[in-house]
Amino acid sequence: MFYSNAWTKCLICLIFITSGNAECPKPQVEGNVVLTNDALLMNDFPEGKEATFQCAKGYLKEQGSEIITCTSGKWSTLELTCKKKDCGVPREKPHLTYEFGEEGTLFGASARAICDKGYQLTGPSYRQCYDIGWSKIPTCEVVTCDKPPEIMNGMITEKPDKEFPEYGDVIQYSCNEGYTHIGNKSIECNEDGDYNSLPPECKDVNDIPLKPTTTISRTTTTSTVPPTIRGRGNPIKSTPV
CATH class of the missing domain: 2.10.70.10 (Complement Module, domain 1)
Structure with missing residues (x-):
């Protein structure tokens, strides 16, 4: 009976020690955070081991700790939060403006290059906000016409x-x-x-032919009607001579 109780106590101790020193699985990466290069090279994560995270490409640390710790076979909660980098408004260039989408000037956003009237675009029509900033800068060059034609005479x-x-x-x-x-x-x-x-x-x-001149003449026609003479009473008779 004594040996049985002693063995039971030892078994409980072994279970406690084993569970207390249990290794953690490899840390999982989610969202806009990644493991550092040193953490990626680690294969074992025993009790008390730490793993370090960092913001993914195109993101900056906003707040929180980058470190998690293995305790009783589980990792502590990662408190690191990251936000997208902001490329800012591209530098002004003559006769060139930009049209931005919903992402504005944040990492991954694109901006359409627009030239003023009378100017044509040289280079890409869109610029992309990368981790290191905006992509290649286009330019706007003035439109030209052919040499003016000569004329005869x-x-x-x-x-x-x-x-x-x-x-x-x-x-x-x-x-x-x-x-x-x-x-x-x-x-x-x-x-x-x-x-x-x-x-x-x-x-x-x-x-060059001259334009014809049109003359309008107005003719007045006079009509003469002999008057009719009427007397009061008998008509006047003519007396033969």
Whole structure:
């Protein structure tokens, strides 16, 4: 009986010691936190062992401890909370604006690049907010038109001092002496890279037919009706001579 009681007490002690020193399973990763490299290399997690977490790529620590501890075969609760990084508003560039989605400027968000009227986009049309910041910066370059065409019997009197006119530039034309212009005297470079109209034509003034002149004459017709003479009483009779 003595041996039986003693064995029972020892068995209880062994169970208590074994359960108290039970190892924890490998820590589970959830949400926007990950194990550090040192914790990933660990294979055993005995009683009292600690494991360290950190915020995932694109996230920053908001609050709480990064460490959990193995106690009686269970891990303590991770208190670390992380929030998305904010890339902020992209730096201003000439003639370039951005259109943001629901994510705004947070990690993973995208922004659409928009150029002002008369400018065209060079580079990606969208920028992505990465862990290190915004992706490649696009630029907006002014739209250009072809060289202004020459005209017969006339000349270009005013144009920009550049080989290819840019958006908004105006080219002025004039005709030689003895010629008159047909059409617009100037053309303008539009936002689509074309001119807003064809250049004028210069025509010989002698070749332009004159408009016919219409004269309206008014004729007055007078009608003469001999009067009728009526007397009071008998009519007047004529006496033969």
